Amino acid sequence: MTVNPARKVLLEASGITKVFGTGAGQVMPLKGVDLKLYSGELTLLMGPSGSGKTTLLSILGCILSPTDGELTVAGQSTLGADAERLADIRRNHVGFVFQSYNLFPTMTARENVMLALDVRSKAVPDPNADALRALEAVGLSHRAHAYPAKLSGGEKQRVAIARALAGSPAVILADEPTAALDAENGRTVMALLSEVAKDTSRAVLAVTHDHRTLPYADRIILIDDGRIESDERPDKSDNGGGTTQVHISAGHLNGGNSGGNGTSESKASNGNGSAGSASAANNAAAAKPAANNAQAKPASTNGNTTTKPNNRNRATGRRRKKVKHHV
Numbered sequence: 001m002t003v004n005p006a007r008k009v010l011l012e013a014s015g016i017t018k019v020f021g022t023g024a025g026q027v028m029p030l031k032g033v034d035l036k037l038y039s040g041e042l043t044l045l046m047g048p049s050g051s052g053k054t055t056l057l058s059i060l061g062c063i064l065s066p067t068d069g070e071l072t073v074a075g076q077s078t079l080g081a082d083a084e085r086l087a088d089i090r091r092n093h094v095g096f097v098f099q100s101y102n103l104f105p106t107m108t109a110r111e112n113v114m115l116a117l118d119v120r121s122k123a124v125p126d127p128n129a130d131a132l133r134a135l136e137a138v139g140l141s142h143r144a145h146a147y148p149a150k151l152s153g154g155e156k157q158r159v160a161i162a163r164a165l166a167g168s169p170a171v172i173l174a175d176e177p178t179a180a181l182d183a184e185n186g187r188t189v190m191a192l193l194s195e196v197a198k199d200t201s202r203a204v205l206a207v208t209h210d211h212r213t214l215p216y217a218d219r220i221i222l223i224d225d226g227r228i229e230s231d232e233r234p235d236k237s238d239n240g241g242g243t244t245q246v247h248i249s250a251g252h253l254n255g256g257n258s259g260g261n262g263t264s265e266s267k268a269s270n271g272n273g274s275a276g277s278a279s280a281a282n283n284a285a286a287a288k289p290a291a292n293n294a295q296a297k298p299a300s301t302n303g304n305t306t307t308k309p310n311n312r313n314r315a316t317g318r319r320r321k322k323v324k325h326h327v
């Protein structure tokens with residue numbers, strides 16, 4: 001696959017290590033990760049359970065600090081940053097999308113998006129108009145006044161993407177964005193993320209176990225035991241029949257799916273995966289940053305984990321993730 005020579009590095013991680021605990025209970029989920037995310041690209045991060053994906057995503061999103069190594073997001077180094085500075089970088093430069101959507105149930109789609117604008121620290125003259133533009137960008141302006149309970153799973157995830165886009169962060173990080181969705185909605189959401197990633201001022205990284213996401217990737221990174229094992233740009237070729245073949249030479253794509261050792265080839269169909277909204281995705285750039293520094297947290301979770309017993313996602317049967325939730 002050809003690489004756009006004009007692409008910019010929007011996130012750079014160098015020598016990232018992470019240690020949890022001490023003594024006999026110590027674990028090191030990341031062992032020196034170097035990674036750059038470029039503008040205009042959708043990158044997938046895949047790997048076996050426990051390989052460090054969530055920990056890495058949390059560090060890249062300035063939720064966790066690395067034990068060692070340096071992270072630069074949109075030109076801002078986090079080296080030596082205290083919690084407040086990290087939060088500031090996160091609020092202004094990172095948008096998150098979670099598998100469980102994390103919408104406030106008592107707020108409409110528009111209000112959920114406006115809330116994200118509130119946490120950005122630049123002023124927005126008309127947050128209402130900006131929120132509506134972000135919803136238009138994901139094809140949901142007609143659902144602006146609907147409450148989450150009245151939205152389908154796919155619509156909820158599209159609202160979550162609008163929320164992530166609000167304020168035009170440089171980096172969008174998605175944690176298993178299709179895991180709770182059926183095939184059609186999963187394709188719609190991936191097509192939308194793929195469109196979102198085409199913006200030349202934005203990079204998108206999605207952690208996923210879902211092989212249905214492969215056709216949308218510009219780049220696939222495999223992590224295993226805290227180290228990057230491979231970093232490839234899939235050979236995307238459309239056979240003309242609406243099926244995109246994605247070829248990657250990774251031996252352990254994880255999730256119990258690809259199987260085999262040594263080289264394997266993953267193929268996935270994207271069908272016609274139309275994101276009715278996708279063409280307008282760039283318009284989300286119009287959703288401008290806003291005023292106060294308040295950290296919005298989902299009321300239902302108090303900003304923390306939503307992991308529940310037997311709370312498994314529809315596509316993989318895996319337990320829902322435990323990454324802290326930030327708007």
Ligand SMILES: Nc1ncnc2c1ncn2[C@@H]1O[C@H](COP(=O)(O)OP(=O)(O)OP(=O)(O)O)[C@@H](O)[C@H]1O
Pocket residue numbers: 020021027028029047048049050051052053054055056321
């Ligand atoms: N807060 C923590 N304290 C101690 N150990 C942790 C903590 N968070 C993660 N770990 C450990 O770090 C390792 C990597 O975990 P991580 O959640 O990053 O993996 P993952 O690739 O996201 O896994 P999965 O696909 O199952 O979600 C695991 O061994 C996990 O138990």
